[in-house]
Every structure is written in C-alpha cells, then in structure tokens.
Amino acid sequence: MASKKTPEINATSTADIAFLLLVFFLATTTMNVDSGMFRRLPPYQPDIENAPKIAKRNILQVLVNRNDLLSVNGELTDVNNLKAKTIEFLLNPNNNGDLPAKEIKQIDLLGNVEVSKGVVSLQSDKGTSYNMYIAVQDQLAAAFNEVRDQKALSKWGKKYATLNQEEQDAVRAWIPMTISEAEPKSVK
Amino acid sequence: MAKFKKDGKRTVPAVSTASLPDIVFMLLFFFMVSTTMREVTMMVNNQLPLATQIAKLEKKSLVSNIYIGLPLATYQRVYGTEPRIQLNDKFANLQDIGAFIASEREARKEEERNSLTNNLKVDRFTTMGIVTDLKQELRKANSLRINYGAKQKN
Numbered sequence: 001m002a003s004k005k006t007p008e009i010n011a012t013s014t015a016d017i018a019f020l021l022l023v024f025f026l027a028t029t030t031m032n033v034d035s036g037m038f039r040r041l042p043p044y045q046p047d048i049e050n051a052p053k054i055a056k057r058n059i060l061q062v063l064v065n066r067n068d069l070l071s072v073n074g075e076l077t078d079v080n081n082l083k084a085k086t087i088e089f090l091l092n093p094n095n096n097g098d099l100p101a102k103e104i105k106q107i108d109l110l111g112n113v114e115v116s117k118g119v120v121s122l123q124s125d126k127g128t129s130y131n132m133y134i135a136v137q138d139q140l141a142a143a144f145n146e147v148r149d150q151k152a153l154s155k156w157g158k159k160y161a162t163l164n165q166e167e168q169d170a171v172r173a174w175i176p177m178t179i180s181e182a183e184p185k186s187v188k
Numbered sequence: 189m190a191k192f193k194k195d196g197k198r199t200v201p202a203v204s205t206a207s208l209p210d211i212v213f214m215l216l217f218f219f220m221v222s223t224t225m226r227e228v229t230m231m232v233n234n235q236l237p238l239a240t241q242i243a244k245l246e247k248k249s250l251v252s253n254i255y256i257g258l259p260l261a262t263y264q265r266v267y268g269t270e271p272r273i274q275l276n277d278k279f280a281n282l283q284d285i286g287a288f289i290a291s292e293r294e295a296r297k298e299e300e301r302n303s304l305t306n307n308l309k310v311d312r313f314t315t316m317g318i319v320t321d322l323k324q325e326l327r328k329a330n331s332l333r334i335n336y337g338a339k340q341k342n
C-alpha cells in the first residue's frame with residue numbers, strides 16, 4: 001500500500017524569517033512624528049514703500065537683539081512676562097487709550113463683536129539665537145491661544161480646541177493671529 | 189479497572205513554538221504601520237528647540253524637510269563650522285532653495301502643489317541670520333507654508 005502523502009513543510013524557520021524582517025524594519029524606520037508651529041509667510045514684495053500705516057497704540061513692538069534680550073514697546077522684558085503683556089495688549093479690558101483700538105465687526109455665529117486692531121510686530125536680529133526666537137514665537141502663540149480659549153469659554157463654555165470647525169473659524173475671526181514679522185534689514 | 193501506570197521517566201512536553209511566527213508577524217505589522225522610513229542621513233546637528241504651543245504635522249506626503257545646523261564633526265573640515273542648510277542628502281546654498289522647491293512641487297500631484305509645507309528643522313543653537321535668509325528665499329519661491337520644527341516642552 002503506497003500512501004503518497006505530500007510531506008508537511010517544515011515551518012520552524014518562519015519565525016526566523018519574520019524576525020529578520022522585523023529587525024530590518026526596526027533599523028530602517030523612525031517613529032518620531034513631526035511637530036512644530038505652523039506659520040504662513042507673507043508674499044514676497046520687493047518694494048515695501050507702501051507699507052500700511054498703523055497707529056502707534058495698535059502696535060506691540062517686540063524686538064529681540066543679538067544678545068537674546070527682549071524688548072516690548074521699548075521696555076526690557078523677560079520672556080516669561082511676554083505672554084501676560086500680549087494678552088493685556090490683545091484684550092485691552094479697560095479700553096485704555098495706550099492699548100489697541102477696537103472695531104465692531106459682523107462675524108457669523110457671533111453677531112457684532114469688538115475685534116482688536118492690535119498687531120504684534122516681531123523683529124529679530126541676525127545674531128538672535130533660534131532657541132530664543134522660538135521661545136518668543138511660542139509665548140506669543142500661547143497668548144493668542146489663551147485669549148481664544150477665554151472667548152470660546154465665554155461664548156460656548158468650551159475650550160477653543162473642542163469647538164467644531166465653524167465655531168473655530170468664528171473665534172479665529174474674532175481674535176485673528178496678527179503677528180507681523182519685519183522685513184529683514186540689509187545693513188544694521 | 190483503572191490502571192495506574194508509573195513509568196520512571198517523566199518528561200516535560202516541549203513547548204509548542206508553532207505560534208511564534210504569528211506573534212513575530214504581529215509585531216512586524218505593528219512596526220510597519222506605526223513607523224515611517226528614515227528619509228535622509230543627517231549631515232548637520234539637529235537638536236530641535238522646545239516649545240509648548242505645537243501641533244502635529246498632518247499629511248506626511250505634503251511635507252518637504254529643510255535642515256539647518258552646524259555640520260557634523262566629520263564634515264566640518266570640508267564644510268566649515270558655520271550653520272549650513274541640508275536639502276535631501278546634500279549641503280546646499282541659499283541659491284539652491286528655488287530649484288529645490290520647484291523639484292519638490294514637481295514630485296507632487298498638481299492639485300496638491302499649493303498645499304506643500306516646508307518643515308524647517310533648525311538646530312536650536314543656530315542664529316537667526318540663516319533662517320531669515322531662508323525665509324526670504326522661500327517667499328521669493330512663493331512657498332509660504334512653513335512649520336518651525338519644535339518638540340514638546342515637558
């Protein structure tokens with residue numbers, strides 16, 4: 001009686017093969033997710049003659065020099081105080097004459113609201129360290145995000161991040177991220 | 189009647205390894221899905237700054253990376269000790285940015301070309317001079333979406 005069964009394939013080495021593949025993928029891939037601060041650059045304009053004139057009260061002038069010293073409206077400031085100053089500048093709670101003016105705007109979902117005309121003007125030197133520059137950008141972004149959170153809480157009782165798309169758009173129109181970076185100066 | 193056999197040798201049965209390949213394959217698939225291919229070999233120091241207000245970059249396929257930092261020790265004799273720009277696997281000058289942006293755009297689908305984001309991975313110990321120059325070049329190339337690469341603080 002000739003039973004012609006095909007012999008079973010030895011599967012012992014499958015584990016080894018899979019291990020090889022696994023090690024290959026471990027070695028050639030990275031797990032880190034890119035993260036950072038998204039910004040949009042202004043379009044390139046060779047002539048900056050027709051820069052819009054902005055009243056002095058509407059500008060928060062942030063300067064960072066080559067020694068990583070920070071000045072806000074001409075006053076030497078620590079980075080940790082920048083957020084508080086920016087929030088005060090954006091909100092102008094007491095309608096102070098030195099802080100930005102507000103204009104009434106019609107925004108979807110919100111109706112007529114007061115929108116600050118304030119612009120943060122950021123200028124850095126060639127010698128400023130990138131670390132400091134990011135710290136300043138971070139503090140400014142933190143200020144804007146906190147004000148947006150406040151507004152979202154007062155309107156919907158939720159934080160900005162948990163709002164839906166339309167509500168986020170409305171808050172963004174209410175508190176626009178107005179950080180303007182000065183054109184680099186060729187000689188300084 | 190039941191018999192109680194008692195033969196002297198009591199061998200422990202071998203552990204079956206039949207499921208070992210399955211387990212390893214599971215691990216393999218996990219790593220294949222959750223990781224990305226390493227795209228370039230770093231030629232510059234690249235220690236990203238720390239920040240609190242960061243967001244994850246969406247859509248990996250629409251990101252082009254630009255690295256800036258001091259050349260690594262092995263390249264310093266040739267490329268100097270000033271911060272340099274690295275594009276793909278080469279050191280680049282500011283004049284190369286325009287061509288790089290054009291080629292990155294060329295590699296994407298036509299409808300996606302305008303939503304290309306430049307991920308600036310700048311070493312925290314560089315100075316702003318080279319970054320500002322790079323930003324000017326990007327503006328000239330009309331590639332305005334940028335991301336300042338940073339890591340989460342705490």
